[in-house]
Amino acid sequence: MDGFLQEAKGLLAELVALPTVSAEGRALEAGAAKVAELLEGLGLRAELHEGYGPPVVYAEGGEGEKALLFYNHYDVQPADPLELWETDPFRLVERNGAWYGRGALDDKGELVARLVALRLFRERHGFLPRVKFVVEGEEEVGSPHLEAYVRDRAEALRAQAIVWEAGGVDAKGRPFLYAGLKGIVALELRVRTAASDLHSSYGVVVENPIYRLAAALASLRDAEGRVLIPSFYDRVRPLTPLEREALAEIPDETEALRAALGVRGFLGGAEGPELYGRLFTEPCVNLNGFHAGYGGPGSKTVLPAEAFAKLDFRLVPDQDPEEVPGLLRRHLEAHGFHDVEVVVLEKGERPARSDLAHPFVGLARRALEEAFGQKPVLYPNMAGSGPMHPFLHHLKAPAVGLGVGYPGSRVHGPGEHVRVQDFERGTLALLRLLELYFLGR
Template identity: 85%
Template sequence: MKGFLEEAKALLAELIALPTVSAEGRALREGAEKVAEVLRGLGLSASLHEGYGPPVVYAEGGVGERALLFYNHYDVQPPDPLDLWETDPFTLVERDGAWYGRGAHDDKGELVARVVALRLFREKHGFLPRVKFVVEGEEEVGSPHLADYVADKRDLLQAEAILWEAGGVDAKGRPYLYAGLKGIVALELRVRTAAFDLHSSYGAVVENPIYRLSLALASLRDEEGRVLIPGFYDRVRPLTPLEVEVLASIPDESEALKEAFGVRDFLGGARDLEFHQRLYAEPCVNINGVHSGYGGPGSKTVLPAEAVAKLDFRLVPDQDPEEIPGLLKAHLEARGLHDVEVVVLEKGERPARSDLAHPFVALAKAALEEAFGEKAVLYPNMAGSGPMHPFLHHLKAPAVGLGVGYPGSRVHSPGEHIRIRDFERGTLAILRLLERFFGV
């Protein structure tokens, strides 16, 4: 088992070198072919499944009655802005005990950890356990084709449990795992009040679209973040006693996160249990950006013709992302904001949460604690989103995520990286999970 970090670094460097940016359609087939090659090197049969956007890499092999399914993705976020990177984002660089590059954590580093853990398992036990892989190329643009893929391939993908794509340690260095993800729907609000930008003197008689948009945005939530759209909370599934217990058991990391994020305080002064309930068990609306008019140096006396805001709604079980745009439209119209257009940007993702009482959750937690030598933190689900729902729905199997990152990994930002120590322990945790799951 010695020397696996050098092997991991070399493999990660090969994957990072491929600029698999799904938002730009770059190098996706090359990325899929490379992942298939890597999985074949493990002794698995791997193929590219076509017809679902960029190729989906499917692989399977090994021996045993039970199967464990790995979910990962080979696409990455755009590297922009490039001037904030110290080195080329598509060249792996080791610096200060960490590996830097786009995808170092999300999700190529996580995929490499699984490949290396399986190699260590085979080296240690003399055989490869029965595993399956689904590695897609559209996760960073909302996985618009994956639900159809899983529905069509449900018989092929059948497994007793699923190891999700990511995880790591929290702000205080404690290992964590999670059993679900929030859903999401991304929208735009658009207002146009003139055919073209006007001289600002016409502001006396012509409506300003920024004002109309501001009214719409201000109506969406209260000062503590609670969404004000009628019907928005109607489908929220009440927490089970076990879910409440698990939330209450999460160590309070609000102060550590406040310092790490550089924020003065959290909405409503949330701390401890309230902080965790809001972050992991309640839905929210977020304004991603507002675009209108002039923002350059000096003054430009203009009355803009159009204003646009980008939003996302994070959802919890059993909210339906397809229902949210209609609720939003009805809310705006009821407030007289008929001129505010609601545009859905991409197919939403449903929220997902595994049964926390399932034995696989306890097994994964125990494996993580053995590898790290300390108590692991279990989250009912993470605050972020991903395409977990179709797997839980169609395969009827639990999904748990654990991995190799930390809150400072700068996922989706310039300077993305993983600490080598976290990668090492995360890989050994996956190895121990494999041993526990397959009974060796």
């Protein structure tokens, strides 16, 4: 193994050993301290910024006027269900050419790739370029404080470009990059119809909360997935010609995606560019859960007193997560669902997308193409969400995501891993991006 892979494995093992599960508040101080130590080891000045949830690790250093900001996070998802892991999730293990462990990719593996790429840059070119790191500790619980953090420190964070937390290769091994993330807002709908559960024989004269909630949910979208809430689409920014072009150039892997997800087909029968257009650039409402009444074996003749559903809206530029609960409430009122209560579970994240015409997008494409020896796939936007908006908004700089994963990495699941070959080429692509950005060659 190349020297830098040995070094990377050692650093990653140190990080994975800390069970920094933000949902459980575990080992976050220790995780922040370790990240700061590794950044200091690279020759940067690292600080732990308090007052925004778990400590935010901020680091900067290097030479030159132009700065590049890396966004990463040191927290991870819970390791449950533990019994599905073949080895201890908090001990890095190499097996079949891959490094296994919780966070081995998301996002500790990505962070280590950046550290190593910077070390390689310094070895090769004799200096550290001007970089900044924001490594937060609550990305896996929705980054509730990051917007305030970036707003408060916009001046210090200023950079001319941003490298987003993650990326990698697609199912066919093609490198990819992306320039946007959807927004999200998570809500709960609740209906209570009686003081307590009743015998179901009363169901002929007493309202049923499952019926009310089911009817309310059924009113939110049509059979093809289009949201029926008035004004929901009003702020959706039309796609630019470059964005449409990028969507059209995404290799058509409709059938492979269908098989990988284990579904019969896609909403509205979408495939190819239409499928990718929906997946990456259309908003939607998702139903995450619905619970009411009896759920055990056999039957129970109960008329439940209450029902609740959890849902999230995925948003695209320029939709506003703070507007959605109000639109939803008005829609429910207009349909007579005065009895359906809307509760906002999380403040949400705004959608964000960088301008594909920005030169930094071109540099990142070129870096990937040179490192991988093939043309990368450019996603104008990912289907998922993340706290990209405050960076774009306050720093007025573009963000591009690229990294070291692959679709089988089992991010958030048991057996999370990063393949050594992906790590190696992804790191070398980061190195090329540093060279192109800072040296212009």
